Amino acid sequence: MGSLGQDLRFAVRMLRKRPGFTAIAVLTIALGIAANTSIFSVVNGVLLRPLPVAEQDRLVVPNVIGPSGFEISLAIPNFRDWREQNTTFESMGANATRSRTLTGGDRPEMVTTRMILGDWFETLGVPPHLGRLIESDETWAGAEPHAVINHGFWQRHFGGSPDALGRTLVLDGETFIVIGVMPPEFVFPSASTDIFVPMGFYSERMCWEDRGCSQGSWAIGRLADGVSMGSAQADLDRIAAGITEMEGDQQAVARLESLTDAYVGDIRRQVWILMAAVGFVLLIACANVASLLLARGESRRRETALRTALGAGQSRMVRQFMTEAVVLGLAGGLLGLALAWIGIRLLVPMLPADIPSVMQGNIGMDVNVLLFTFAAAALAGLLFGIAPAIRAARPDLNVELKEGSRGSVGKGRQRLRSGLVIAEVALSLVLLIGAGLMIQSLGELQRVDKGFEPENVFTARVQLPQVRYSDQAAAWAFYQDFIDRVEALPGATSASLSQIVPLQGNSWENFIFPEGVEFEQENGRSVLYHMITPSHFETLGIRIVRGRGFDLTDREGAERVIVVDERMAEQFWPGEDPLGKRVTYETEQVPDDFEGDAPRLWRTVIGVARNTRHYELESPSRVQMYVPIQQSGRGWATSMYVLVKTPGDPLAMTDLVRRELEAMDSDVPLTDIETMEGYVDRALAGSRAMGRLLTVFGAVALFLSAIGIFGVMSFSVVQRLREIGIRMALGAKAGDVVRMVSRQGLTLTLIGVGIGLVAAFGLMRLMASILYGVSPVDPVTYAGFALFLVGVSFVAAWLPARRATRVDPVIVLREE
Structure with a gap:
């Protein structure tokens, strides 16, 4: 230890003698370290930091694969069979997200609720911060209106008071009792979740026994101790085969993936590419400093030769030069850490906002990042110091004398x-x-070519309380009055309603059958389904290439009509004229008083619209169809997006639209305010x-x-x-x-x-x-x-x- 201390003191003294050389070397390494630390903070936050659940490695997500090969959401009867018939899972829970209107405050507020079913909290293994959690047997049909609230929601609405337990929340006009509060670190599966409620409370309004209806549910399971994912996959395949044989249903097929993979998604490859890039930067910095050390070694050749002649051993010389290199590396690491602190703050706003770790604020300095920084600095010192040290430590005195001149x-x-x-x-x-x-x-x-024109289009979400607007006619009347008011606003060129918006991240799909095929699942296709008002095509600039769009005559009681996109026309009726063709879909409503085999309700194609990019800009969406809102049947929605085309700044419409909405119903909030150009920017993020x-x-x-x-x-x-x-x-x-x-x-x-x-x-x-x-x-x-x-x-x-x-x-x- 004494000799090491001596080497350190000598290294510092030698580096202080050449402040210019030292400053350049330290700054060079600092740039490489700062880049690596900044990106490693993303790797750490996204890939390495454990999720706020117990034994994360045993948690898996069964993704449901529909007959068309795409992932679809989970039907409740299929989940029930998975949970009851499996032999490889310790527990299994399901959930579905819904936005609901919270009233009782100064103004209505849209909150995100997560309806849970089965062993949701038991599977995650996270204890409550206060109170208790909703247990498995409290989640099924007929469940009590209990609520567990997120820690952030607890702080915002109850000031962090323990008295929140037993208080009530009014969601869409229905009263729930708060029974528990989640811990602050629990932000799973999303930081945006405010309230957890039992799915069974809404059983009468959900497809509780319909295997062809899923309504956005997905499951999570905890593998039994010692069970591999392969064994669990075989177990679910067995259950799915039995369901298909008995029910003829092909939507119980699941593909398991680890919770980590499901949570991280496609960003893993991008993060590692960035990590490789900054690794290259650090290698370049090391090469630069190694060159500087070699050049400096030339000026120290006489010193090295003299020390060798006086009896200094080769290992001692290597150790001395390596100590100087490591000191340089650590000094660069300290400066790099300071630069990385700034870099991370510049980096986070550049990252896509929908990355869970970004939403949860997990990108930053922690012990892992600090350890990585100093390990990288020490390794860099060894890397750029080894060759110059070996070169300097084995001088040939005769050769050095020959090479001693300039x-x-x-x-x-x-x-x-x-x-x-x-x-x-x-x-x-x-x-x-x-x-x-x-x-x-x-x-x-x-x-x-996005297929639509995003310029100068305002968008916002309108959520009607389900209890007060459970009748379709009442909801349609509200929406029609609302859109008439919005279209009359100054600055509104056109306005429309749609239950989904391109590039917003949401979707609504139906399984569609063209006329003339057997109603077997292999003959149908999953189609992206838009419920819209007639002016939607004009508002978004979606061109009708054949036939016509919708008008006010396309209402309830009239011939059921649809507009399809070009891809749907090509895939359903290749080489044929799609106008006048008819389709039906699996969940279409039939008359309640019909006796015998229920007839299909058909929809006639009246127009073909341009293809639009809905999920992402990188690839075309699945085939799409548009339905007039008043002919939507069972698929109608209480949540709609209002879109307004303006000649100027779209966000200038916010107060005007909100004022009209409040004049109609002060308990209906206007949320998710954005522009279509904003959604495009997010897609490009x-x-x-x-x-x-x-x-x-x-x-x-x-x-x-x-x-x-x-x-x-x-x-x-x-x-x-x-x-x-x-x-x-x-x-x-x-x-x-x-x-x-x-x-x-x-x-x-x-x-x-x-x-x-x-x-x-x-x-x-x-x-x-x-x-x-x-x-x-x-x-x-x-x-x-x-x-x-x-x-x-x-x-x-x-x-x-x-x-x-x-x-x-x-x-x-x-x-x-």
């Missing part, structure tokens, strides 16, 4: 510095190509964040590489001053000297570019899944950034070469 340098050291520059150039090119591909992908997404971050990292890498080339060439010029002086004394022109020196830098650059192109060709394929409209091996991008990097490298090599021409040969030769 005009001579060991070929081994020169090759090592050249190799470091080549590595920097190659890594920089990979990062630049990755950034270029992401920027091109973002541009393609921004230019994609992930690609935009990736593009920006890779661009920043590419720019840092380019800067460090240019500095590295400049440093190596400057050192080369210093080592070759005598040679340059002789050449100029013999008549060499300035241009000859510039070409001679620059050629060395360009040679290293071209080798690095060649290696970088090969590496990028292999690595960019890993980005294929997050690119849109651009090939991961796009030749224009590769060639463009290769030439750009060559140009930057030329400038970095030219500057010291140009400085070499200003050398006075007489002075140089006299000094030699």
Whole structure:
């Protein structure tokens, strides 16, 4: 320990002697550490931080796969069979989210409720902060109106008072009693959930016994101790086969995935790509500092030779130089940590807001991030210090005497510095190509034909209390009066209602059968289903390419009509005219007094609309159909979105629309206020964040590489001053000297570019899944950034070469 302390004191003293060198080295490492720490905070928050549940590794999500191969939500009878017939799960619960109107305060408020069924809380294994939880046998049909509230809701509405237990909440006109409060860390499955209620309380208003109706439910299960996911999958497959055989239902098929995978989703690949990118930045920084240490080692050759001659062993010399390197690395880590603190605050707003960890505020500094930072700093010190330390610790005294002059340098050291520059150039090119591909992908997404016009469209959500508006006629009358009022507002070009909005993240689907096929599930298809008012196509700028849209005559009692999109027309009636064709869907209502086999209720196609992007911009939505709101049948909704087209700022309509709504019913809130352009921006957020971050990292890498080339060439010029002086004394022109020196830098650059192109060709394929409209091996991008990097490298090599021409040969030769 004594010798280690001595090495540390000596290392600090030596670094303080060269403040310029130390500052540059520390800042270089700090840039690499800051980038790595910032992105690792995302990795930690999204992938590594455990969810607020017990024994997370035993929790799985059974995703229901419909006959069309797409994921669909879970029917309650199928969940009941899974729960009762399985032999591999310790417990299983289900839930569905609903927005409800909370009244009793100064103004109505929209809250997010989660209806739970079965062993929901038991499966998650989280105890309450106050009171008790809703137990399994309290969630089925006929359940009492109990409520468990989220910790944030408890703080906002009850001031964190224990007296909240036993208090009442009025949701959609129905009174619930608060029996428990969740702990502050429990933000599962979403931080936006306010209240948990038993699903069974709403059993009479839900598809409690209908296997073809799901209403947005999904399940979570806890595997029994020692059971593998494969065994559980086989168990659910057995149950699904039995349901299909007995009921003819194919919607009980489940595909298990771990809760972690279900929670993280597709962001895992993007996060690891960013982590690899900042890893490259740190490697470039290490190569730069290693070059600096090698150059500094040249100035310490006489010191090293003298210490060796006095008996210092090789291991002692290596340890001393490595100690200096680690001290540099840790100093860079401290500065990098400070820069990362700033970087994280700049980074979080760039991330997509719908990432659960971002919503929950999990991106930031914690013990894991601090440990990672100092581990990375120490590792960086070892990485950039090992080669210079070994080089410096084994001097050949005779050779050192020969290489002691300014005009001579060991070929081994020169090759090592050249190799470091080549590595920097190659890594920089990979990062630049990755950034270029992401920027091109973002541009393609921004230019994609969305099928609708998002400009100047205001959107907001209107939620009618179900108890007061349980009658369809009353709800339709309210909505018709409301939309008439909104259309009459100053600044409203057109207005419409729809139960779903493109790119908002919600959906409503039905299983559709075209006329002329057997009503077997293999003959039907899942179709995205829009309930709208007639002016919806005009408000969103969705063009009707054939036939007509809706008008006020398309109401209850008239012929049931639909408008389909181009993809639905092509898939249902390929090569035929879709106008006049008829469809029905699985959940269509039939007359209650009909005796015998119930007839199908058919809907006639009257128009074909352009395809629109609904779920995401990257890929076309599933086939879509539009239904007039007053002909929606059993699928009508008490929650609708109002859309208003304006010539100016859409958000200027907020107060006007809210005033009209309050005049009609003061208990109906206006929520989720946004613009259609805002939804488009959200859809672009992930690609935009990736593009920006890779661009920043590419720019840092380019800067460090240019500095590295400049440093190596400057050192080369210093080592070759005598040679340059002789050449100029013999008549060499300035241009000859510039070409001679620059050629060395360009040679290293071209080798690095060649290696970088090969590496990028292999690595960019890993980005294929997050690119849109651009090939991961796009030749224009590769060639463009290769030439750009060559140009930057030329400038970095030219500057010291140009400085070499200003050398006075007489002075140089006299000094030699």
